[in-house]
Amino acid sequence: QKEVEQNSGPLSVPEGAIASLNCTYSDRGSQSFFWYRQYSGKSPELIMSIYSNGDKEDGRFTAQLNKASQYVSLLIRDSQPSDSATYLCAVNIENSNYQLIWGAGTKLIIKP
């Protein structure tokens, strides 16, 4: 059973601080990793994708991948109240062209 695990939260972070979201996965062959943001009552939207070990930065967001330890994380710098949402981690299944396995998400609350 392929799994993606996330702490459900809520994770409460003061405005302006760094929010750190973590995701672990069970399929050692996974090669593609995605972070989506989902506001309450809305649909998921892509924040970042990462495919290689190390860090990938995009504005205030940094994705970090460690395939040996099978985890991927998302850092949000200078957190804003508008970052309050549920963050979903998705990982592809090795040898599957179509299927992503999704974590249940971490609810992030940014306190003004």
Add this chain to the structure above:
Amino acid sequence: NAGVTQTPKFQVLKTGQSMTLQCAQDMNHNSMYWYRQDPGMGLRLIYYSASEGTTDKGEVPNGYNVSRLNKREFSLRLESAAPSQTSVYFCASSERIAPDTQYFGPGTRLTVL
């Protein structure tokens, strides 16, 4: 450019009724997907269509059927609704078959009594 659209937004059914959820995309994407999202669980893939003319089962296909009507449209049908199918349903599309960035529609909130 509307992206991915879904109808209806909300629906209440009685056990045993049937209905079709409609999805359309205007991004000229090749691949389309149907997911369900339940509280405390990740998105689960019901069916997908890698390209026009093809459909395949995902993780939880039982109780559902799909039709890829053309490149733009991908519908999901519940033949005999059950309370276990109460969920939020999302349609998504991507330029290529996953893993690729998926763009989601606004969702349909379905309740089966």
